[in-house]
Amino acid sequence: MNIVYDSFAEFNDNTKGFEPALAKKWTVNGDMMTVSLRKQTWHNGDQVTANDVVVQYRLAKYEGDLVWNYLDAVTAKDDSTVQFKLIGELNPTVIKRYILPTRVHAPAYVFKEYLNKIENASEGDERDKAIANLLNYAREKPTGNGPYKVDKTTNSKFELSVYKDHPWADDISVKNYEFKYASGNQDRWASLSSGNIDGYGSTYVPPDVYKSLPDSIREVNFTQYADFALVFNHDDEDFGKRKVRQALAHIIDRKTVANNVGPRTRKPIKVPTGTSPFATKKYLPSSVVDSLNKYETNEEKATKLLQEAGYSKEGNKWVRGDGKPLKAPIKVDSGLSDYVSGVQTIVPQLKSFGIQAELKTIEGVSLSKQIRNSDFRLQGDSWGEWNESYPFFDYRSAFVSQDMVEWRNLPDQVTVPWPPENPNGEKKVKPSKMVIELSETTSKEKQQKLLGQLAWIYNITLPKLQMSERMDQAWINEKDWDVPSNDEDVMGVRFPAFWAVKTGAISPK
Structure with missing residues (x-):
């Protein structure tokens, strides 16, 4: 509960900046981020200290928190100053987005014993057991620090x-x-x-x-900076083909899909860049955005792409080179009624074009197991990093995350027209490497260049086909x-x- 616990700072959607809370100030200089805590106590009267933060972060390392991809150490300079030693000079926007939302959940003494057992345990079963004990621990009476x-x-x-x-x-x-x-x-x-x-x-x-x-x-x-997408298994014999994915992008009417997913709360994605419309406008080079494929509904382009991919139309049905019909079974979590509506909208559009599409609603836990085993061809799911307006996180999700690389079989290297905007040839590129570079550069010029390149690659290869962006609804009774x-x-x-x-x-x- 964010009124019982304070974060270092809260992101403000209106100002696009951070509002101080538990942290009174913060700086990023070179390979060090420093957070200064305001004078504040836990609800039992004990002072909130930098050591409370240190213990929480050191425990998070053993829980697999992604922030440790960017941290070398976390130490207390004094009772009110936390120092985050970074792995090098990093993109300050990325590191602040990781660290400032931190909520400090407990005084150091609550978990210090667990931390000591983990750090003193030998590698292997002993440490795994110590970590399991931590994860299974439930506090009977948590102590807050919020208002x-x-x-x-x-x-x-x-x-x-x-x-x-x-x-x-x-x-x-x-x-x-x-x-x-x-x-x-x-x-x-x-x-x-x-x-x-x-x-x-x-x-x-x-x-x-x-x-x-x-x-x-x-x-x-x-704005949630994320929402509904058609997700592909990139090992699939049909939808692993780039031109087939591009053809689907020209068949599906994203405006109709967005309206059916959420009539008041969704907006269609006009240009699939892999990030939100806000981030596209604020962070991507306009020259790159202007050169991207909008994938407007166009049956002629879809037909040409499918033919180039080796498919043909027999009567009113598309067939593969082996004569079998092109089928598009789309799995979706039965508990996500809005996403089910999205797939229900896509299926007749594909059928009308001659593709044998089918809605397959599956209970959430069962579907998750199937996705982890790559047991799907198409899925109605989400794109982007929820509530995160900086595009690094969207591209990390699209090109680096486990669910895309291991479960949806996204290739690490792709060949695309190059350079962006005015290609004069083709180039093999590794978008995952570019995402890492984006997190490690402090140059705004290089950041924008990398973001433009990632948007270009996403728009051509379509790891996911973005359909809509969601507006979150909050309510106040006046x-x-x-x-x-x-x-x-x-x-x-x-x-x-x-x-x-x-x-x-x-x-x-």
């Missing part, structure tokens, strides 16, 4: 009150807070419709329910509260029911 402390818990709710020694305590107008249990979206929608709730964080509300909400319920939207307008800076942190309350921006009428 609200937990007073009481029941099966139906958490009761919280302002922690009087928190630095923001005097500014907070909402002295008591309740988290009520909701069994699912139906419960949440009923609470909003009746006006019996003051706010929700991320809660999807369909158009029909939205129309029934009282006038006092205000919606606050946050009936009893004075709430800032949505465009004010304080409303740009996820989510107003938490951040705007704990910073004192929301007050009783």
Whole structure:
């Protein structure tokens, strides 16, 4: 709960910067990031110290936290100063996005014993057992450090009150807070419709329910910088072919798909760059973006691409070189109703073009096992790094992540027209290497060049076919509260029911 625990800083979608919280300042100089903690105590009265942070990070190393791909060591310079020794001079935007959202969850003494056992254990079974003991440990009474402390818990709710020694305590107008249990979206929608709730964080509300909400319920939207995509098995005998993927991109009407996935909350991807429309505009070279294939619906182009890939049309059906029909079974998690709607929209579009498409809904756990075993041909899933506006994370997800490389069999090296914008030949490139270079360069000029190259490669090879971008919905009931307008800076942190309350921006009428 982000009102019980403070992060170093919170990202603000309105300003596109970080808002200080537990950290009062931070710097990145060379191969060192330094975070200075403000004076703050745990809810038991103990001081929050740099050593608390050090223990948490050292434990995270054994839990496989990706941040340790970029860290050499984490140490306490003094009680209020944490030093993150980097593996070298790194892209400061990347390292800040990794470290600043950190929530410090416990005083050092809570987990110090576990850390000592792990670090003193020999490699192999002894260390694995020590790590397993850590992962299985459940604290009965966690101690927070945020502006609200937990007073009481029941099966139906958490009761919280302002922690009087928190630095923001005097500014907070909402002295008591309740988290009520909701069994699912139906419960949440009923609470909003009746006006019996003051706010929700991320809660999807369909158009029909939205129309029934009282006038006092205000919606606050946050771009999630990710959403629905058609995902390919790159080892597949059909969809492992680049021209087949490109043909599908020209067949599928992304605008219709986006509208059916979420009529009020989705926007179609106009140009598949592998990152969000915001990041495309802010970070990618415009000259590269202007030269990319928009993959507008065009049956002539799709036909030409399939023919060049060795397929032909017999009657109204596309067939492979061996005479067998081109089939497109698309698996999707049955519990993701919006993604199911997306696949339900894609299937008839492909069928109309002559491809034997089929929707296959599968329970989530079973589908995850199948994906890990590469037991799929096409999947309705997601693209991008949720809630992350800097494109490095999208390209890391697309070109480096385990689920793409090992489960979806993305090749490490591809041949593409080169250079971007005005190619005069072809070149073998390794996008995963470029992603690593992007994380390691401090030159903004080189960062932009690498981002342009990655967008170019993504647009040509289509690791995934982006369909839509999602807007997250948060809710505030203004009936009893004075709430800032949505465009004010304080409303740009996820989510107003938490951040705007704990910073004192929301007050009783």
